[in-house]
Amino acid sequence: MGVADRLEFRLLGPVEVWRGPDRLAVSGRHQLSVLAALALCPGRAVSVGALVDAVWEGDPPTSARRQVIKLVSRLRGALGEVIATCPGGYLLDAEADQVDVGVFDSSIASARRLSATDPAGAAEAVREALRLWRGPALSGVTPCLTAQATRLAESRLAAVEDGIEWGLAAGGHAALVAELAPLVTEHPLRERLVGQLMLALHRSGRSTEALEVYRRIREQLADDLALEPGAQLQRLHLAILRNDSAAAAPVPQPEASPGGAVPRQLPCAVAGFTGRASQLKELTGLLDREGVVVISAINGTAGVGKTALALHWSHQVADRFPDGQLYVNLRGFDPGGPPVRPAEAIRGFLDALEVPAQRIPAGLAEQAALYRSQLAGRRMLVVLDNARDAGQVRPLLPGSARCLTVVTSRDRLGGLVVSEGARAVPLDLMTAAEARDLLASRLGPERLAAEPHAVHDLIELSAHLPLALSITAARAALAPALSLAELAKQLHDVRDRLRGLDAGDASVDLGAVFSWSYRTLGxxxxxxxxxxxxxxxxxxxxxxxxxxxxxxxxxxxxxxxxxxxxxxxxxxxxxxxxxxxxxxxxxxxxxxxxxNEQTRRAAVHRMLDHYLHTAHAAALLINPPNDRLPLAEPQPGAVVEELADDEQAWQWLTAERPVFPAVAECAAGAGFGCHAWQFAGSVASFCIRAGHWAQMEATQQVAVAAAEHAGDLRGKAWSLRELGRARIRLRRYREARASLCRALELDRRLGDLVGQARSLNNLGIVSYAEGSYPEALEQGNAAYALFRAAGHRAGQAEALNAIGWMRTQLGQHAEALRSCVRALELHRAVGSRHGEADTWDSLGVAHHNLGEHRRAVACYENALALYRKLGSRHPRADTLVRLGDTHQAAGDVRAAHRCWREAVLILDELHHPDADLLRTRLAAPTR
Missing domain, CATH: 1.10.10.10 (Winged helix-like DNA-binding domain superfamily/Winged helix DNA-binding domain)
Structure with missing residues (x-):
């Protein structure tokens, strides 16, 4: 390839591709994200799963793998055949020097080698390499690549520090002062840069200014974090005082522990945070406690600033926890709904730690054990905000002494202090000085200085409460023409109008503050x-x-x-x-x-219509064979999201998942029983596939009660059936059977053939799980007969495949083939590719057991092709294991091992324990 045809991939700024002098047309965040993920690993294979993770945050859509394949195809259209297909994924057929990241890394590595003999040349090499940066790395891609962008930004800053250090070694002190001053302003707590500025000033004959720089960082560390500068910076300070020009200033940065995802879940810190110096100092003191599990319990009344303190401090010390920060709002005192259950919080943490759904156990104790195992040996900060009581917190506590947990609550959490050794950090109302600082940070000291008496009145009228003071400051900022005295008068005039709000402290009258702010709204x-x-x-x-x-x-x-x-x-x-x-x-x-009641009820009706109609549309997109529910038309004014495809449907469901049980409860409590069960039914398939089975169970229990209260037998049967599905996934088979039997009884009373069939099909799954294969086969046959009588082809296909699978377990392999062939035809007719893949797998099992190895291999290959397109990793691994078994039975041990090794790779990605069992098989001697 000539120079004019050579492709260049630019990631250090907006993601771009150039061919010679021409920029190629590659656009769209998803397409750019796939390109960036490949270009970060030139010449190395990138799995389709990794590309999916580079495009979609959280749970990807079911069509993610198919969409990645399309994105790669479009990239090939723009770039040519530079993207090659390899087993399990793709690779960018390019050299490292075709990617600016590779050029940058190579240049910095060369500079480091040169630094020992030619520091001036090394510094110049760094400056040349830094010219490759055109802005923040990986601009224009999805947030999923934030960790890579952060890594690149850190590499750039480390290179800047290295270049400055070599420039100092070469004697360029005076010139470097101008370069270092803005860097220290931008990164005031990066001690290596601060030390380099001090050293450059000192060696330029400006020792007084160097000592002033040290004074400023020492004050900032003390005020913000209650910390002293690091030991190396202190030694440099002492060396300057002694006029020792040979002092050195490099400060090593902490390195993350290897392995695992690095979550960064902290919400934004509160702007303009002030005060709380003693509490900050106490929290910082916890960093020095080693060898024990460290827990801080911040407690105080509502609105006193517990969350603001926790987040401000957490952001300031986040770099001390390089393995990540976890955060959850436990909603312990939320008037709008129940507190977050520990299992739900742990599930959120396990998702953030990228633990696959298939590996997460059903029980709380087992989930908590898995969570603690994930944190073992890692340095992580865990923030548990707004806890109800110690019982809600205990399952969420890490067991690692390298982790630190911060809990906020209105409760004193005495149980944690006594039994877990938590350090209590009580938070009281602000002092007058702290309150004044808060107002000054929002309004400016000049405005406060002009009206000191009014400032005093505002502080008193806001009850020294940070939440009320923040609202007061916002009102003052929005009305700059009004004097603070007039604002205080307005607040005083409404103090007696609304006293219904009790913050748990008789001295706090928030009703007046809120009313005063509310009255200024349009x-x-x-x-x-x-x-x-x-x-x-x-x-x-x-x-x-x-x-x-x-x-x-x-x-x-x-x-x-x-x-x-x-x-x-x-x-x-x-x-x-x-x-x-x-x-x-x-x-x-x-x-x-x-x-009035009519206005409020109409608003709730519109809101519930939004959730119901959007959820139902999403359910049909992610699983087309789903049964349509007979929804009423949405109320005028209800906004239904327009979801273009299964990707958008999955994204909407993922974003709204935390509100699922609350929406169902809201509907039930407001008398909209039909909305309650239909909404719960609409989100059920998503919860099943995403692994949110405990939440699904809670939502369906609300739906069952709502349908029963409304006398809606069809809704009750539907909800009981979904409740049974959730309990199957939770492996609570006895309860699942009870729910499904109740559903079946109602289905029969209603004459609902499809409902009866679905209940029987699920009862067959329970029987199979309990080892009752003949009973499972009988239930599958009964389900098929009912689906057929109802003319429900998608259901017939599901039942026929279940029948075929059960026949293989009973040794009836020829009969299994006949059932599965018919199932395959129906799955294709209704467009169910998941069902088609499952049926090919069942056909493979039947042919294998009949000794028809070539046919079994062909069936398994068909299943694998579909699983790859659908992104179904765990079923694909299962099929690979069975394909390997068939190859081994046919005498092709090498092919068997290839399949098993590929399955091990997938199971390792899923952190599935079957991977070790498969390794044992691979290690066994062959005959």
Missing amino acids: AAAARMFRLLALHPGPEISLAAAASLAGTERQHARAALSELTRAQLLTEPGANRFAYHDLLRAYSGETAHHED
Whole structure:
């Protein structure tokens, strides 16, 4: 390939591809993400699973692998055949010097080798390498590559520090002062840079300024973190005091422990955080406790700033925990719904640690053990925010002495202090000085200095409570023309109007503060604020908020933005909103006083229509053979999300999953029983496939009760059937059987043939799991007969494959073939590719047991081809194991081992224990 035809891949800035002087047309975040993932590993295979992970956060859509294949195909159209197919994935057929990351790394490595003999040349080589950077690395790709972008940014900064160090060694002190000053301003707590600036100033004859730099960092560390500078920086300070120009300043950075995902779950820190110096010092003191499990319990009244303190401190010390930070809001005192169950919180942590769903056990004790195993030996910070009590916290505590846990709660958590050795950090109301600092950080010291008496009044009227002070400051910032004295007068005038809100402290009257802020809102924002209390939380999307208000998205967005500016609402994610539980309680009270029952009920109806109709559309996209529910038309003003494909459907379901049980409970509590069971039924398939079985069980229990209360027998039967499916996955077969038998009885009373068939099919799964193969076969046959009588072809296909599988277990292999061939035809007719893949696998088992090895191999290969397209990793591994068994039975041991080795790779990716069993087979001597 000539120079003009040579491709160059640029990742150090916006992701681009160039051929000679021409930039090639590659666009779209997903396409750029696949390209970046391949270009980060030139010449090395990248699995399709890794490419899926590079594109989609959290649980990918079922079509993810198929979409990756399409994305690669489009890239080939733009770049030519530079992307090669290899076993299990793709590779970019390029040299490291065709990727700017490779050029950069190579240049820095060369500079380091040169530094021993020619530090000036090494420094110049670094400056040349840094010219490759055109902006933040990996710009324009999905957030899934954030960790890679962070790694590259850290590499760049480390190279900058190395180059400066070699420049200092070459004697370029004076010139480097100008370069270091802005770097230290940008990274004030990066002690290596600070030390280099001190050294450059000292060697330039500016020792006084060097000592001033040290004074500033020492004060900042003390104020922000209650820390002293590191030992090397202290030694440099002492050397400058002694006029020792030979002092050195490199400060080693902590390295992450190897292995595992590195989650960064901390929400944004509160802007303008001030005060709490003694608590910060106490928290920082915990960092020195080694060899024991360290727990800090921050407790105090509502709105006192527990979360703000925990997040501010956590962000300041995050670099001390290079293996990551975990965070969960346990919603212990949320008026909008029950506290988060420990199993749900642990599941979120295991997802963040990238533990596959297939490996997560059903029971809380087993999940907690797996969670502790994942954290063993790792340095991680775990923040458990807004805990209800010690019982909610205990299962979430890591067992590793290298981890530190911060818990916030209104409860004193005495049980943790006594039994777990937690360090209690009580948080009281702010002192007058702290409150003044908070107002000054938001309004500026000049404005406060002009009206000192008014500032005192505002602090007293806000009860020294950080939440109330923040709202007060927001009101003052939004009304710069008003004097602080006038604002204090307005607040004083409404103190007696609303006293219904009890924050658990008789000295705190938040009703006045909230009312005062609420009265400044425009009509649309005020109405939105009231209606948000009707949402069950913890977060609400723009579309759901628009449905509550019965307005268009842009109008809803304007109202929500006004609430955010007034500090009555936060925006934790793009187009997702939340507020403090005290504000939720106040908005609910206000809605009760200002909106009649008919208005509130209509808003809830629209909101429930949004969730039901969007969830049902999503369910049909991710699994086309799903049965359609007879939904009523949505109310005027309800906003139904327009989901283009299964990818968008999966993303919506993933984002809204935390609210599933609360929506069902809200519907049931408001008398919308049909919405409750239909919504629960719509999200069931997602929960099954994503592995959220405990949450599915909780949601279906609400649905069963709601349908029963409404006298809706069909809804009750449907919900009992889904409840049974959840319990099968949880391996609680006795309870699953009881639920399914109740569903079957109702189905028979209703004459619902499809419902009876589905209940029997699931009862067959229970019987199979319990080892009752003849009973399972009988139930499968009964299910097939009912599906056939109802003319339900997708159900017939499922039942026929189940019958075929059970016949293989009973040794009836010829009969199994006949059932599975018919199942295959029906699966193809209804477009169920998952069912088709499963049936090819069953056919392979039947042919293998008949000794028809060539036919078995062909069937397994067909199943594997579909599993690859669908991204079904665990079924693919199972089929590979069986394919290996067939090759071994046919005498081809080498082919068998190839299959088993490929299966081991997949099982290792899933952290599945069967991988070790398969390794044992591979290690066994062949005959």
